[in-house]
Amino acid sequence: MSNLLLFPILIPLLFAIVLMFFPKRIVMQRAIAIAGSASTLLVGIILLVKVQNDGVQAITLGSWPAPFGISMVSDLFSALLVLSSSLITLFVILYSISTIGVAREQSYYYSAMLFLLVGVNGAFTTGDIFNLFVFVEVLLMSSYMLIAHGGEKQQLRESIKYLLVNIISSALFVAAVAFLYSVTGTLNMADLAVKIPQIESTGVLTLIAVMFLVVFGFKASIFPLYFWLPGSYYAPPTPILALFGALLTKVGVYAIMRTYTLFFLMDTGFTHELLAIISVLTILAGSVGALAYFDVKKIIIYNIIIAVGVILFGVSQLNEAGINGSIFYLIHDMLIKAALFFLVGIIAVIFGTTKLREMGGLIKTYPFLGWTFLVTAFGLAGIPPLSGFPGKLLIIQGGFEGSLFWGSIVILVASLVVLLSVMRIFIYAFWGEPKPTIPLEESTYRKMLIPTVVLVLITVILGVGAEMFMPLIQGAGEVLLNPSIYIDAVLKE
Amino acid sequence: MEIIMSVVIGFLFMAAVYLMLSKSLIRIIIGTGLLSHGAHLLLLTMGGLGGIAPPVVAHGVEVSDYADPLPQALILTAIVISFAVTSFFLVLAYRAYQELGTDNMNLMRGTEDYE
Numbered sequence: 122m123s124n125l126l127l128f129p130i131l132i133p134l135l136f137a138i139v140l141m142f143f144p145k146r147i148v149m150q151r152a153i154a155i156a157g158s159a160s161t162l163l164v165g166i167i168l169l170v171k172v173q174n175d176g177v178q179a180i181t182l183g184s185w186p187a188p189f190g191i192s193m194v195s196d197l198f199s200a201l202l203v204l205s206s207s208l209i210t211l212f213v214i215l216y217s218i219s220t221i222g223v224a225r226e227q228s229y230y231y232s233a234m235l236f237l238l239v240g241v242n243g244a245f246t247t248g249d250i251f252n253l254f255v256f257v258e259v260l261l262m263s264s265y266m267l268i269a270h271g272g273e274k275q276q277l278r279e280s281i282k283y284l285l286v287n288i289i290s291s292a293l294f295v296a297a298v299a300f301l302y303s304v305t306g307t308l309n310m311a312d313l314a315v316k317i318p319q320i321e322s323t324g325v326l327t328l329i330a331v332m333f334l335v336v337f338g339f340k341a342s343i344f345p346l347y348f349w350l351p352g353s354y355y356a357p358p359t360p361i362l363a364l365f366g367a368l369l370t371k372v373g374v375y376a377i378m379r380t381y382t383l384f385f386l387m388d389t390g391f392t393h394e395l396l397a398i399i400s401v402l403t404i405l406a407g408s409v410g411a412l413a414y415f416d417v418k419k420i421i422i423y424n425i426i427i428a429v430g431v432i433l434f435g436v437s438q439l440n441e442a443g444i445n446g447s448i449f450y451l452i453h454d455m456l457i458k459a460a461l462f463f464l465v466g467i468i469a470v471i472f473g474t475t476k477l478r479e480m481g482g483l484i485k486t487y488p489f490l491g492w493t494f495l496v497t498a499f500g501l502a503g504i505p506p507l508s509g510f511p512g513k514l515l516i517i518q519g520g521f522e523g524s525l526f527w528g529s530i531v532i533l534v535a536s537l538v539v540l541l542s543v544m545r546i547f548i549y550a551f552w553g554e555p556k557p558t559i560p561l562e563e564s565t566y567r568k569m570l571i572p573t574v575v576l577v578l579i580t581v582i583l584g585v586g587a588e589m590f591m592p593l594i595q596g597a598g599e600v601l602l603n604p605s606i607y608i609d610a611v612l613k614e
Numbered sequence: 615m616e617i618i619m620s621v622v623i624g625f626l627f628m629a630a631v632y633l634m635l636s637k638s639l640i641r642i643i644i645g646t647g648l649l650s651h652g653a654h655l656l657l658l659t660m661g662g663l664g665g666i667a668p669p670v671v672a673h674g675v676e677v678s679d680y681a682d683p684l685p686q687a688l689i690l691t692a693i694v695i696s697f698a699v700t701s702f703f704l705v706l707a708y709r710a711y712q713e714l715g716t717d718n719m720n721l722m723r724g725t726e727d728y729e
Binding site: 251254255258262265269272274277278280281282284285288289291292293295296298299300302303308 | 639649650652654657659661662688691698702703709713
């Protein structure tokens with residue numbers, strides 16, 4: 122038993138509270154925000170090493186015996202996700218310094234970011250389904266603040282819709298928790314994994330599983346519940362968009378992965394096939410959107426939806442290749458989406474617009490930006506040896522090993538769509554006749570570019586050195602495939 | 615008792631859906647309030663309404679007579695959260711009304727200036 126797994130939640134919480142005391146002193150704000158996210162990252166690394174060496178870490182708050190207290194559990198999967206989200210938050214904060222503007226920085230912007238990290242890390246770490254609801258609310262509350270932050274007309278209009286959708290999904294979450302509690306009498310995830318196989322009436326449990334799929338599907342933006350995402354994510358400025366695109370939908374994806382591999386296993390023929398079909402439809406819907414718009418932000422936003430479908434298809438196969446691929450692709454996608462939004466943000470700043478038709482000829486003036494974008498675009502589409510490739514390969518392999526080979530074919534075709542959609546940004550923005558640009562100071566440009574390039578480098582390392590990371594991914598996949606490891610760690614303290 | 619509660623919950627959900635489908639923003643907010651009330655009552659009812667004794671171990675009380683403390687703790691948390699979200703929603707709606715000059719959701723669709 123070790124308190125270590127609570128630190129990625131407590132450290133950003135502490136720093137966020139400290140930040141609220143002097144909102145107007147920008148230098149202090151920046152320094153403390155960077156220190157907060159960097160120390161969270163550091164603890165994330167220590168936690169990952171500890172989990173890798175000593176197995177699953179679990180702690181029950183207040184020293185109650187396991188099913189009665191609130192369990193916090195950190196297996197390799199959640200430790201990896203905590204590490205990646207802390208890393209992304211650090212880079213988003215670094216990128217924000219030059220792009221978000223002083224007015225926003227003076228209005229609790231960094232506090233909100235760290236509170237969001239609290240919610241995300243908490244959701245990844247918790248071992249109790251109601252506690253998951255609480256942490257999801259923590260991160261949603263911060264996201265409400267961030268999406269409306271600055272109070273532009275478009276932001277206010279979209280945040281109302283975002284808020285409404287999430288309130289409805291939260292109410293459904295409470296209802297689903299109520300049903301689950303009445304059927305099983307427990308809400309501890311490990312205890313649920315023990316009790317659910319003992320219950321004979323699987324029909325009602327299948328209904329609850331589908332209810333949870335709807336609840337988490339709202340957050341993860343699966344088909345047909347993704348309708349709110351393109352509009353709402355379009356409104357806030359780029360750093361906030363990068364943070365949302367990289368982290369928020371992934372919490373929903375994580376929750377689906379956790380519940381559908383740990384305890385909703387009573388009728389996999391129905392629930393997991395449903396998940397597979399929905400994820401394929403998600404990929405198709407995202408592909409249509411990615412090709413339909415001539416707006417750089419919209420194109421990348423629709424690519425979020427495609428990635429969610431790809432990840433969930435791997436999970437629905439419930440075999441080793443599929444699950445490992447999903448974990449790898451999930452981490453890859455968090456990093457690459459943040460990097461892509463950073464790049465698109467820089468392009469949008471240079472042209473003063475996000476419309477692709479008003480861009481052109483950037484390769485002459487900003488060659489380095491162009492090649493970085495090309496590498497990131499190839500990484501997103503999954504061209505070897507970049508980071509999109511190993512995950513997608515494993516997911517497709519999982520699909521062919523399972524019963525749904527046509528899903529793998531859809532993913533292969535969708536990869537071409539992804540490549541086409543991002544190459545179109547490259548062709549329109551970097552090739553062709555130079556279009557008027559807004560002069561950019563060298564120092565501002567560099568401040569935006571450095572965090573972006575470092576993040577792109579990390580994704581390249583993740584891809585080229587995939588073999589090096591595979592033991593971690595396989596360890597994470599092993600716990601998902603064998604729920605008994607998770608159950609033993611929580612219940613046999 | 616459970617039957618009556620179920621009817622009440624169903625009615626609350628129905629009223630919430632009706633209100634949320636209207637165009638006025640304030641009606642929508644009241645609708646979300648009713649929706650969370652319905653969800654909270656559902657949580658209470660699903661825990662079972664049987665026990666009447668407080669959930670503290672005492673002499674001469676059958677195990678089945680204790681009230682289930684867990685749904686109460688869950689509801690308390692859920693109520694606090696929905697209170698916070700509703701008050702945030704009210705502030706946001708007021709601010710949006712000031713900026714946009716309307717509380718009609720039909721006029722808040724946003725301009726689709728994409729190609």
